[in-house]
Amino acid sequence: MRIDRMELSNYRNIETALMYPHPNVNVIYGKNAQGKTNLLESIWLCSGNKSFRGAKESQIIQFDKPVFQIQLDFSDRERLQHISYIAGEKRKVLLNGVPLKTLSELSGEFYCVVFNPDDLDIVKDGPSCRRLFLDTAISQIKPIYGKYLSQYESILEQRNVLLKEIRKQSYPEDMLEIWDVQLSKLGTILSILRKDYLEKIKAVGRKIYSGFSSGNEQIGMEYRSTIFPESTELKIYSDELIEKYRRMLEETREDDIRLRSTTKGIHRDDFEIEIDGMSAKQFGSQGQQRSCAITLKLSEAALLKNITGEDPVVLLDDVMSELDQQRQHYILNKVKEFQVFITCCDLLSTLQLEEGKIFYVEDGKFIEKSKDEL
Numbered sequence: 001m002r003i004d005r006m007e008l009s010n011y012r013n014i015e016t017a018l019m020y021p022h023p024n025v026n027v028i029y030g031k032n033a034q035g036k037t038n039l040l041e042s043i044w045l046c047s048g049n050k051s052f053r054g055a056k057e058s059q060i061i062q063f064d065k066p067v068f069q070i071q072l073d074f075s076d077r078e079r080l081q082h083i084s085y086i087a088g089e090k091r092k093v094l095l096n097g098v099p100l101k102t103l104s105e106l107s108g109e110f111y112c113v114v115f116n117p118d119d120l121d122i123v124k125d126g127p128s129c130r131r132l133f134l135d136t137a138i139s140q141i142k143p144i145y146g147k148y149l150s151q152y153e154s155i156l157e158q159r160n161v162l163l164k165e166i167r168k169q170s171y172p173e174d175m176l177e178i179w180d181v182q183l184s185k186l187g188t189i190l191s192i193l194r195k196d197y198l199e200k201i202k203a204v205g206r207k208i209y210s211g212f213s214s215g216n217e218q219i220g221m222e223y224r225s226t227i228f229p230e231s232t233e234l235k236i237y238s239d240e241l242i243e244k245y246r247r248m249l250e251e252t253r254e255d256d257i258r259l260r261s262t263t264k265g266i267h268r269d270d271f272e273i274e275i276d277g278m279s280a281k282q283f284g285s286q287g288q289q290r291s292c293a294i295t296l297k298l299s300e301a302a303l304l305k306n307i308t309g310e311d312p313v314v315l316l317d318d319v320m321s322e323l324d325q326q327r328q329h330y331i332l333n334k335v336k337e338f339q340v341f342i343t344c345c346d347l348l349s350t351l352q353l354e355e356g357k358i359f360y361v362e363d364g365k366f367i368e369k370s371k372d373e374l
């Protein structure tokens with residue numbers, strides 16, 4: 001999937017912009033607060049997702065203007081397509097001239113993967129960030145996963161309400177059983193799907209991370225289930241596994257009532273990211289942690305390509321800081337199977353680009369530059 005042409009108007013600080021990106025690497029270079037992230041955000045919106053900065057459309061419209069517009073020509077394996085995204089008081093999104101009812105209709109048409117600095121939390125922060133990474137990535141390729149997950153979350157909520165009531169002695173303990181059975185079924189299938197996805201990410205990620213570190217370091221990933229200590233058994237959905245899940249809920253019931261919360265289950269699971277067998281969170285350097293997070297995102301893109309047959313556009317916001325020259329060189333020159341947009345403030349990093357386009361941005365204006373002009 002490649003963006004061939006894009007045009008923006010009144011998009012945050014970008015009054016107008018017209019770009020013909022390179023099919024592989026595009027470096028968006030400029031000082032702070034000039035519009036680099038704004039450009040990536042506009043591309044991301046065309047994938048049917050909400051802003052990765054959590055902004056509403058009304059905050060994206062340039063101050064004092066009525067609407068913003070994004071016009072995107074892109075080609076997938078089969079054809080050229082066009083997205084027209086206009087948002088003001090009302091939103092109007094057209095795909096190849098046909099109006100769409102919901103934004104999510106774009107998600108199966110234009111694929112994107114984004115890395116933004118907050119994604120470092122996947123490596124550095126608590127388990128919820130890693131679970132969110134897995135849940136979002138799997139839902140994108142397997143929509144049924146998202147459905148199971150929301151069912152799980154709603155049952156979990158009801159179980160937790162009941163735990164509080166039982167603690168107040170308003171209800172008998174055995175009322176938990178119906179929730180436990182349902183949680184066990186859904187929790188088991190979700191555990192298996194997560195484990196399977198992580199194994200795939202691990203296989204792809206090893207090659208990417210090895211490229212990052214010039215073969216000097218190895219990345220590892222391991223799913224940590226609160227229910228199944230031996231995650232290797234998470235292969236086939238079976239009555240035996242469901243029963244094991246249910247028994248675990250039964251065993252922790254007393255604790256759960258005391259704490260008024262379900263203490264075990266997929267909502268407490270995690271995965272470990274290791275470099276050469278050591279926890280990346282505990283022992284990794286800034287550069288190693290950043291390399292791990294970027295590796296996860298590039299692996300997500302590679303899996304999306306394996307499954308959908310389409311290579312997503314990859315958006316890398318501010319990835320260069322904390323990376324040494326060799327790692328920067330890898331990102332700029334070795335990630336060739338995707339169209340990539342990389343933002344960057346550092347001229348020296350930009351100059352390492354061997355093949356691709358450089359767009360210099362100042363005050364929301366994008367100018368294509370050759371290396372000699374920088």
Ligand SMILES: Nc1ncnc2c1ncn2[C@@H]1O[C@H](COP(=O)(O)OP(=O)(O)OP(=O)(O)O)[C@@H](O)[C@H]1O
Pocket residue numbers: 011012013014030031032033034035036037038039059060061062063318343345
């Ligand atoms: N709705 C809006 N209308 C006009 N300008 C806006 C709007 N929203 C944000 N901006 C401006 O956009 C600029 C920020 O752009 P952006 O986040 O793309 O910066 P950046 O080039 O990525 O910078 P950095 O390198 O610091 O991340 C700020 O100057 C901000 O005031």
